[in-house]
Every structure is written in structure tokens, then in C-alpha cells.
Amino acid sequence: MDTTLTDPLVGKLLDGRYRVESRIARGGMATVYLALDVRLDRTVAVKVMHRSLAEDPAFVRRFIGEAKSVASLSHPNVVHVFDQGTDGDNVYLSMEYVPGRTLRDVLRARGRLPAREALEVMIPVLAALGAAHQSGLIHRDVKPENVLLADDGRVKVVDFGLARAIEASNQTRTGVMIGTIGYMSPEQVTAGGADARSDVYAAGIMLFELLTGRQPYEGETPMSVAYRHVHDTVPVPSALLPGSPPLLDTLVARATARDPANRPADATALLVAAVEAHRMLPRDSGPVPSVPVGPPHGHETAAPAPPAPANHTLIQPRAELLTGPAGDRHAAAPRARGRSGARWFLIGLAVVMVIAVGVTGWLFSQNTSIVVPATLVGKNVTAATGEAKQRGFTVEAGKAEHDEKAPKGTVLRTDPVAGTEAEPGSKLILIPSAGPKRVAVPNVVSMTEPQARSKLAESTLLVDDIRKLPSETVPRGQVMRTIPAVGNPVKENSKVDLVVSAGLLMPDVRGMPRDQADGVLRGAGFTPEFVEQTDSAQPCTVIAQEPQPKAEIDRGAVVRLTLSQCNSEWRWPWEREGEIPPGDNGGNVVVVPNIVFKDYRAARDELRAAGVTVKLKRTLGKGRVLAQIPSGGQTVPPGTEVTIWY
Template identity: 60%
Template structure:
């Protein structure tokens, strides 16, 4: 059966924001999904509470309050909570998606760990708990299943506050205990109460399990294990594994003291002790089944030199169960044999307990039968592998493979696996179909030939290639009609990413130069050279004779080649001296005249210097933006008074 298809939430858009892609795992209280936050375009882990909890108003209220508290807990070793909400009958928590595995997965794969490596995992766990304790928060369900080890070696703690939220549900009543039996402190068992020292107790049990490969207590029923937490003292780890250092024994003993007053005050206090222990624990030789390599959290296989694996505890579901049963020792535990106690105390069987025990035996048997019928496997990580290798790997793990249509991707090489559905590390039934999406590599398109097209036509042609119009500029070009494309950047024929913006250079045709102030003959000559048809009109004006006083089209106007240009000049009759005499009150004999030098074809800089040395003022006008003087006014050889302005055109 395909669990992804069977799950009604897969493919659903939750709360108008979270598109559920696949199911990652199922637990006793919730199911975790991989989802896409379409509003922020990021992958998240979505924890959806089971319907039995979501239907309880008291649980929903407490769940929302706890989610807000956890969201305020910002620490690098805590899985961040982004959002919480409800959508119809669905109550969910949006969290940081942490690719990797749980500490339980590592214990299954490796068995026990060397002391230093165990401390290197516990130190960030205690740092996360310590940060929560400082804000008045208690985890209440600390266990290896709630510790995530990322692919890049980080340690993250998850599910803060969830057990506390469950306390509000109508499914729990006075006299019930909530937590995971293997890590539950004595006070949680007997009173249901939990504080920061309860988390310390659970951390001590975890440390015991890391260095020994098993939990300190086992029993036929959860109640028998709970009884031992209340009445027994956790043995030193070295009693099971002699090479465990005494410092670890001491740390475990302090953390798991039956009286909360005898434990470290909170996780921060235990963190200090753990750091000190790590500093003093020698770098020991590896245990017989290990190669001695330093522990990496992403290890996923048992070591080949391991002849026999220590017993690793089975998965630990969060338990909701009666407390009263553990206050009396289960049969066969503590003190004398059951038959002797019955003989001395007149023991009468408690038929309620007998019936409950029988029901638990039946439930365990049915559970085992169910999981025997429904075998699950983890989808392997196939992304980045060749299609042939990915198909072989998936088939080897018992999956059916389907290759979907390929997709372009900027980062993934062509012919490699881009993605899978279900995603990697998802737990699904053996025999399910895995859809592999191949990468087609980076998609590239060619910049088309746009020369001679107007801007709108160029935009259409670019869109046909999956490209966009970028910046548009105009450059004078007398050879190309105004408004048509003369050049593109990137250039025509270049291979670019789809969606690239292509800059267009359009022809501005002819740009009307400014010839005002030039002599009639020079203006007419220059405009003719530039491709204009020139018409000259003379009028009576107070301006210097034969000087351009206006023009049409106006300067800087964009025009087509061959455009008729009209220039108006002051009448050329008479000479400059006549004009000067009529327009100046000074007598000629009182004015110092100088001969204007010829600066045409000289550099603008040299011409300016020479004219200024002769006592003239200089004004520079642009015609072609060249570096040489093209024209000058007054003309070379004419006499002009000192301090006259000489205009030069370049």
C-alpha cells in the first residue's frame, strides 16, 4: 500500500500556506510531514496532532500557549518553531526542517559510544535544556527520539512543551502519568509533577544509554520499569561496561538521584559538570567493535568490525498511563520472591491488575503482528546520483522505481537525480513506488538577432525565447532609422539563462547639433557633412553679421538623415567694425585690439591656453565631442578687443 497516496493530508494546502509534500514519520501523538511554506518559499517540518487530541478544546488551548512559549526560545540547539495554527480539524505546528537522523537512529546503527563522544552529544543537549530552564520551560519528555543530529554535525532538541500540552487534554485525568517510561523521573511516576530536575534525570538516563548501549531498567511491562525508577538506584555504567570512566559514573549518579534535591539544580548546572568531565576524560582507545574513528552524527551504518551489537532499547513512545500501579512492586521485582511474600502477607490477587496485565499482553502481541504485516523502510538519499545508480539503489531497498519527466536546474548536473517522491529519509512501506525526477541541467537560451526591429517587436521576440527586455538606451546613428535596434547586451548569439534581461541599444538617428553662434558658411558646411539639407535665411538683427542666431529643428532633436534644416543668420552686409562701432560707446582709439590666433585643428586644451594667453576669454561648444577644435569664432586673423569671448567648437 502506498502510504503517501493513502494519507489524506499529502498534497493538501494547509491553512492556505503549507503545501504538504510527504509524510516523514508517525508517533504516538502526532505525524510529521515535509511541507513547503508557499508564503516564504521555504521547506518546513509540519507536526500534525492526531485527531483524538485535535478534537479536545482544552488540548488545543494549551497547545497554542505552549507553541508561543517555545517559539520565543531562540537557541542554536533547539529546533525552531515558526508557526502554529488550526485548519478545520487539523492542529499543526510549523517547525524548522532538520535533515539528518535521530539519536535513536545512531544508537541502533552503532550501539554504545565512547565516553568522550557521548559527552560531545550531551553537551549541546544540555545547553538547549539549560536555555529552556532559564525561561521557566520544562521539556518533560527528553529521550533519544527527541534529539536530532543534522547532516552537518549539529545537535538539535525537539518537542519542547508538547507533553505539557497533553496534560490539558480530556484524555488524561488525575492519577495519570505522561512521558516515556524509560526516561521518567521518580516524581513523574509517583505524582505526575515535573520540573527542571526531571529533565536532568532524563538526561542522566540518556548518558547512561549512550555509553552502555542500553537503558538501565528493563521489564516485562512498562509498569515494572516505572516501579524500578521509583524504588531502585540507577547502577553505574561501568558495572556494565568496565572501561567507562569514573567521571561518567559520577555524572550519571548525580543526575539520576531518586531525590530531586540531590540532583544538579537544572540542566545548566549539569552542563558545567559535563564540560568539566569532557575536559578530564582521556581520549580512550576504541571499544572492541569500533575502529576508533571520531563519532560523526551522520553515521548511518553499523561498523563492519562489530562482532555483536549490544542490546539497544526499542523505540520509546510517549506514554499516558495510570500512576497508582507502580507504587507496588510488580511481580518478581524487589525483595523476596512473590510466593514468599504471599505466604507471609496473605496476599490476595488484584483482579483489576491481572485483567490489565492480560490486556497489555494481548495489545503487545497485536502490535507485533501488525508491524510484521506492514514492513517499512527508509527512502534512501538518491539526489545527485546518476539515474542508473539511483534505480539500482532503490530497487535494492525493495522499492519500485518510476522515472518522471526531467526538469531544468541551475545547480544539478544533467543526468543526475534532482528530487524524489517520497523525499529521502521518509519512512514508507516496502514495495512502494519511488518517482525519480532527473535533472536536465542548466537551461540556456540564445539571444536572438534583434537588429533592425523596433522596441515592441524586439520585446516579443525576446519573450518567445524566454528572455526579457532590460535597459533601453539610445545612441546617435545616422545610418540606422530612429527607434530601431542597433545592438544588444548580451550580444546576439550569446547563450544565457532563461529569464535573463537583455539590454537594447536603439538608434537615435541624427541628433541635431547646436550651430548657434557659428558663421553662416561654417554652419552650412558642417550640417551638410552630417547629412542634413541646409537652407540659410538672412535677417536684420543686432547680432554680429553672418552669425547663426537660430535653427530648426532645435538643437539635440532626433531627426532622420536628409532632414531639411533651416538656419537663420544675421545679415552679412557691412563689416564687423561697423557693427562694433554701432554697438559700443567706446571710441576705437580707446580700445586695445589684438589679432585672433588660428586654433583650428589644435587640441582643445592647447587652444584654450593660447587664447587665454592672448587675453581672450574662451567658451567651448560640443559638436562631435572630439578632442580637436573644428571651428572658431571670431575667425583667425580678425581683430578683436582684449577680453573678447572666443567660441571654439570641437
């Protein structure tokens, strides 16, 4: 029965992007699917974590963090991680799809490998681990199931960081160890901790298995195997396979030392030793020895080339690596492909040998792809250009684009986007940020309000408040200034206030004598016109005006003033009633001071000191007295009200 037919994810569009085509493999922690990335139109492998892990928040947090770290690891011998996400209950990784077989499949088919071929597999594995170690990443679960032999001869390592994410899950809170027990270092068994030397130990165990066809320790239970890792010394390959090269005995012994301090510091150090061993091996070390392989430590001889040893795991094995459909063509793969792969590797090895021993990456095939790193975005353009060139891209600068958050001179985005796989030498366009977009407030001074609105709209700005202020110099209705001021940089679609001239405000001259009203209005720039009418009011005083006080008018405007008749026989009340005896200077009268053109405050005080009361009327508001009534020098009773305009 085809199990993919009953898998609910097959045929679905995961996260709106990945159309699941078929199921590749299923393990205790994840299921791997072949899928089409409909956004980028490329085939990918999607690893979906099992629900027991996806429902654990601690695992999901660590899983996301590790995925980001691994995605930044660009190396030809690492299966690239393109994307990570969640879709409902599904937590997944989108990765490079590499048709081929796992190293475990090869061991099942062949049993063991000749010394040179074993090293030709291990060297790219160590190159991948070394690059990870120098980036601060630890694999934690190095084993043949996590090594992929691609159909084109490339060697790929997969599942970086997954073991670390699982360590954060609730499934490990009771002291359960994570990893395949046959490859776990003593410190992982006893303390649960792992570093680069733990990966070196697992690589040494894997080399032992490639050379002998079995793991060094076998037992009835996982704990019995774990006990031997802690208390026994890993045997050298020649103990099981007489005639195995001493160089490889030394390599395995160094890598699997029980004390981490006695192992190579990281995979790069072991890589250097492996390359040197490969160089020194005789050319005839390839054939598989016909001597049967015996169990370690002198146990009775077992049948040669056993099938894949049972890998005891304390948590079910993870999903198989990213493989193509595992049909008969894989099981019966001709030896010619292996030879072709060996020739391909030796070409790369010849290049590697001229590089200093601090090498961190290996170029094994002309078909090696490179991935656009996510780390370029946000970096200074110069630094990002250097990094992209180091990774093998031809870099081109794109047109800068404005962005509110990205500082000017940093990489805003890349074309192609991060995670895109490309051929070495491919063009990568870095789009720099021009920083936040700002527009200068245009000069709208002296424009009318409608003109100013139109000009601001051309600059993507809006008018907010209109503030009016009187002005003797700016014609009414013209813009006097803007807030913010002209030329200031502001965001697009910002609001700008306009300060508009109200022109001249009509002064209040009601009650003012004609001569004084005429002088005030002409001095303020108006043209007064007077109309007389019969009235009982004080003669020749303004009793009405048009425009009304405080009206906005233009300089030179005509002001019509209505006056009481100027030839009237009108007299002050006290004059009519004889309240002031002629020539009476005995303290019954006061003389009104002439306070015109004085400061109105000083004038007020002077009038009060003279014995009259004061009524203030603001007209132009400049602080100087413009007119008074009764006029200066006139004799009035004490307490008479004197009106002053200022």
C-alpha cells in the first residue's frame, strides 16, 4: 500500500507556499516530503516535525532560533535551509532537495568501504562540520543517516541544530539523552553537554564504521552501549580488520579519545589530519580486504559484511535525510559512479592541498551551488558587498530606495532574495537604503491660501490649520509663513500650518472727535469719509463707522464715519447747568491734561492724578494714545470720565 495516499499533507499547500507532492521518509521526530515551492517554482524538501514536538513551546522557540542559525551557514557540503515556518499544527523546515542515498544506505549495500573511499566520504563531511564549528554551530548527532551521497557525487550533511532544539523540549526534561547512542561521546552520556569535540568523536566512530562495516560497541540495551562509551577505549580499525592502514588507526584513535582534551579541537583540525592521511595512503589501498571482520576486543568472529548495525536511540530516530525515491536503482548503483565521485573529489583535493591548513570550505564539484545569505540585509553596503563576493557572487549595486526604518547606506534587500540558490558567479544585486524619505516644505510665502494648498499638495504635503494675523505690510489673504518653516524636511503626507495675513483690522474710532478720528485713520493707511447728521451728542464726534471695528480690511480702504453735527450749540452738562462758576479755581474744577501720543499707561496714571476717571478704548493696539475726549486743556468737574483711544 502506498502510504503517501493516506498522508493528510500530501496534495496540500503548506503555509500557502509549499505544495506537498509525496512523502519521502518518516522517522520518530519528523516526516520528510517532496514539495514544490510555488512562489519560486523550485523543488524542495520539507521536513515537518511530529505533533508531539510542535505542541511544545520550548521546542518551537529553540527550533526557530536554530533554523535561523543554520540558514546563515552557507557551505557546499551542508544541505541548505531555505525557510522555516508554522502552519496550524505543522512546524516545518524548507530545505534543499538532493536526490541520492544516505550513507547508511551505502553501508547496507556494501558493508564497508576501502580506506581511500572512506576518507573521500569523511573529508567533505569534516569540511561541513568544520565550517559549522567556526560559525559557532554544533551538530550533536553526526551519524551515517545524516550524511547524504547525492546522485551527482556530492556529499551533504543535514540536520544541523535539530538535536539542540529537541533538547529544549519537554520530552527531555526528565534527563533523557538526545542522539543516537552508538555515536554519542562520553561527555554527552554523562553530562548531556556537547561541543565541537563531541562532533569530532562521532565522526571518529563513523570513520570506524565505514572501515569495518560495524560500530565499535554493540549491546543488548542502549545503556550497555552508553556504558562502554564512557568506560572503554574505542578499538582501532585494524583490531577488527587486519591490514587496515596504521594511518587510519591513528586517525580513529585521536578522534575517539575518551578525554575531550585529547581530541582534535574541532572538525577543521581533524579535517587537516584526514587530508594528510589520504595523501599518504598507497594507491592500492582501495580494494576491500577479504579477511572477515571480527568483533571488537577479541570476540568470536562474525560473518563478514553484516547488514547495517542496529543504532540504539533513546528517542526514536529522526526522519531519514533528504533522499530521492529509494528504488532498486539506488541499491544496485554501479561502482562506476563511486569511482567517478572519487575522481571528482581528487580534483578538488588537489586545489585544497595548496591552501593553508586553516581552510574552512571545500569546492568538490563545478555544480556546487551557493545560497543568498540572509545576513546581508541590514549590513553596511560595503561590508555586505565584501561578504557576498567571498561567498562567490558577482555583486552589483541597485538603485537606492527610501525606507523609514533602514538607515541610509545599509542593505535594504537583495535580488534574488535571501535563501535563493544560485550558481557561483551569479549576479547579486544589493538594494541600498536611502534612509527615510523627507520632502522640504516648499516656499508658499506671499501666495494666496488656494495657491499654497496646491503647491503643498505637489510636494505630498497637506494643509492643517489656518492661522490669521493682522499685518500692516502683507496684503490680506497672503501667506506670511508656514509651520514648520519653509525648507524644513518633513515626512511625506505631513500636515503644515499656514499663517495668513488678516490685513489691517478696522480700528474702533466711535466717540472720537472728528479731527482725531481723521488723523488716526489716515495714519493707519485708510481713507476716511465723514457724514454729518443732527444729533444731540457732542458735536463733531464719530457716532457710527463702516466697516465695523476689528473688520479685516486692506490698506487704502475707504472708511465711512457718521458724525454728530459740528455746528451744534452743544455744551457739557455742567456748562449748561452752571455747575462751574466762571473763573472758579477754588478746587471745584480740574484741567484735563493733554495726553495724546503718550504711552497709554502713563496717560492713564496722569489723568487719574489730575482727578478724573479714565476709560480705555483699544483701537490700533500700539500702546500710544491716539485721541482723547474731553480734549486736553478743557476744564471739567473732578471725577469727570475722560476716554482715551490707543
